[in-house]
Amino acid sequence: MNADLIIFNGAVYTADNDNPSAEAVVIKDNKIQYVGSLEQAQTYQSTSTKMIDAAGNTVMPGFIDAHFHVIWGAKSLASAQLVECTTLEELKACLHDWAPKNPDSDWVMGNGMSYAVPTADVDLNRHHLDAIIADRPVILYSFDMHTVWLNTMGLEKTGLLQGHPPLPGDAEVVMGSDGLATGALIEPAAYNLAVEKLPEQSEAEKLKELQIGMDYISSFGITTVHDMACNAEDMQVYAALLEQGNLTARIYANQLIEPEHQVGDIDRLAVPLREKYDSDMLRVGFIKFFMDGVYESFSAVTLNGYPGRPDHHGEAIFSPEQFAGLAAEADRLGFQIAVHACGDGAVQRVLDGYERLIQENGKRDSRHRVEHIEMVSHADIKRFTELDVIASMQPLHAPLENNDGDIWVSRVAEEEWDMAFAWRMLRDSAVHICFGSDWPVVTLNPFLGIHAALNRKPWKPGHNSHNQTLEETLNSYTKDAAYTEFAEEKKGQLKAGMLADIAILSDNIFQVPADQILNMTVNLTIMDGKIVYSKDSSSV
Numbered sequence: 001m002n003a004d005l006i007i008f009n010g011a012v013y014t015a016d017n018d019n020p021s022a023e024a025v026v027i028k029d030n031k032i033q034y035v036g037s038l039e040q041a042q043t044y045q046s047t048s049t050k051m052i053d054a055a056g057n058t059v060m061p062g063f064i065d066a067h068f069h070v071i072w073g074a075k076s077l078a079s080a081q082l083v084e085c086t087t088l089e090e091l092k093a094c095l096h097d098w099a100p101k102n103p104d105s106d107w108v109m110g111n112g113m114s115y116a117v118p119t120a121d122v123d124l125n126r127h128h129l130d131a132i133i134a135d136r137p138v139i140l141y142s143f144d145m146h147t148v149w150l151n152t153m154g155l156e157k158t159g160l161l162q163g164h165p166p167l168p169g170d171a172e173v174v175m176g177s178d179g180l181a182t183g184a185l186i187e188p189a190a191y192n193l194a195v196e197k198l199p200e201q202s203e204a205e206k207l208k209e210l211q212i213g214m215d216y217i218s219s220f221g222i223t224t225v226h227d228m229a230c231n232a233e234d235m236q237v238y239a240a241l242l243e244q245g246n247l248t249a250r251i252y253a254n255q256l257i258e259p260e261h262q263v264g265d266i267d268r269l270a271v272p273l274r275e276k277y278d279s280d281m282l283r284v285g286f287i288k289f290f291m292d293g294v295y296e297s298f299s300a301v302t303l304n305g306y307p308g309r310p311d312h313h314g315e316a317i318f319s320p321e322q323f324a325g326l327a328a329e330a331d332r333l334g335f336q337i338a339v340h341a342c343g344d345g346a347v348q349r350v351l352d353g354y355e356r357l358i359q360e361n362g363k364r365d366s367r368h369r370v371e372h373i374e375m376v377s378h379a380d381i382k383r384f385t386e387l388d389v390i391a392s393m394q395p396l397h398a399p400l401e402n403n404d405g406d407i408w409v410s411r412v413a414e415e416e417w418d419m420a421f422a423w424r425m426l427r428d429s430a431v432h433i434c435f436g437s438d439w440p441v442v443t444l445n446p447f448l449g450i451h452a453a454l455n456r457k458p459w460k461p462g463h464n465s466h467n468q469t470l471e472e473t474l475n476s477y478t479k480d481a482a483y484t485e486f487a488e489e490k491k492g493q494l495k496a497g498m499l500a501d502i503a504i505l506s507d508n509i510f511q512v513p514a515d516q517i518l519n520m521t522v523n524l525t526i527m528d529g530k531i532v533y534s535k536d537s538s539s540v
Helices: 038-044 070-077 088-101 126-132 152-157 188-195 203-218 232-243 263-276 320-332 344-361 378-387 407-411 414-419 423-428 446-455 470-476 479-484 514-519
Strands: 005-013 021-028 031-036 050-053 058-061 063-068 108-113 138-142 147-150 172-175 181-186 222-227 250-256 282-290 336-341 369-372 390-393 433-435 502-505 522-527 530-534
Touching: 005 038, 005 502, 021 038, 031 038, 063 433, 063 479, 070 108, 070 203, 070 222, 070 232, 088 108, 088 126, 126 138, 126 147, 126 152, 126 181, 138 152, 147 152, 147 188, 152 181, 172 188, 181 188, 203 222, 203 232, 203 530, 222 479, 222 522, 232 250, 232 263, 232 282, 250 263, 263 282, 263 320, 282 320, 320 336, 320 344, 336 344, 344 369, 344 378, 378 423, 390 423, 423 433, 433 470, 433 479, 446 470, 446 514, 470 479
Parallel strands: 005 050, 005 058, 063 222, 108 138, 222 250, 250 282, 282 336, 336 369, 369 390, 390 433
Antiparallel strands: 005 021, 021 031, 058 502, 138 147, 147 181, 172 181, 502 522, 522 530
């Protein structure tokens, strides 16, 4: 059989325990045909075969990002980038740079806002934003996508300046002492009241935005994403891009279930999506819930409260009975379940629900997941193993040190820090861990995620750093993430018969010092047997 592509002269990391390294990889159509010696690979060569010299760099399975927001991320690329803003002056500079460059945008939009602006002790409000831009409505998304800020004109246009009746959980249109909204909208149930009033995009605009996002994703060697918080409208946009032949990363997607949904809505909403989207490129396979918010906005559900606020534990979005009933129905219908749970109290409630659905439906190979797990109790680590629950975690969410400026560490008592982002304890307890980014909450750059997993420091003497080995980390971004989506027989390894999803890196990652991996890039991305990104554009 003549090959389409042969990759040679690379440091091939296969993630295949039976064949851990190789000299060459052979690709025909969208599958890997052979992984092994260069001599044998050359028997597949013909005059039409494209030979790809990896120049001694790592050749590995394409990255699978197990927690991702494609639509949000693509949209964020078109907004003012605020991640580096640490002061009001820097925020002003960013918005004053973006606004005149986007005169046709009805709103001034920004993404990646820090909670520490203007200071850790003073919350951002509409008056701060009015002093920057008052004559156009402004909407800024926090870096974690759990808070939105509007200026006064933005509040007026969305009808929220006078406030809003109480919302479920910790969602809130924050009110000021003057009886008017401050501009802060906490949690999706609050800020979606504003987002739904933004101008509707045309189909062409959505596709253009998504195409830019796809190109960006491919440039980081990412060939599959687990897309969180989807709906039928999102799936239609993905399907349209796939029809054009421009979907350059595989999407494993879900139906989001919210507190207002009833048990019958899972069958009504999710089952048709699963039947309609069931290909290797675009697949709906899980149900997504949010159990809590985040520590930064005091909306994570905790077991022990917050420092200085011991009586505040956060309010769960679903009651135990409501979640157990909805989860049991999703499980009965054969769906995987993924639940956002940052706080240890939220993690416990999710595990309680999983335990109840096993009692009701019986145990099966469900691979249910908990997303984030920023805090967890010792007792619940054992329950992950007992219940066969997957820990879906994001290395870049964890501060590298306790004094790196991240507000997160101030939300948990020092004596509890050892249980924060407890990757090592979970892995050592034989819990299956997959890694992702949560883009655009943080960068999708997998090398920064790898750096975080390898180089985290103990936050307190005697505490665990929770560091991972390089091989553990790469596996959590590849074959372990493939297992998480029931695709371990199709991708996540360089192995004959697997889908041809491959990344060629800028160096040999096993020879780069651990503290320098963050500087690596991707030279070439192959997805479904096609080159979808090349640092050398002539190779595409």
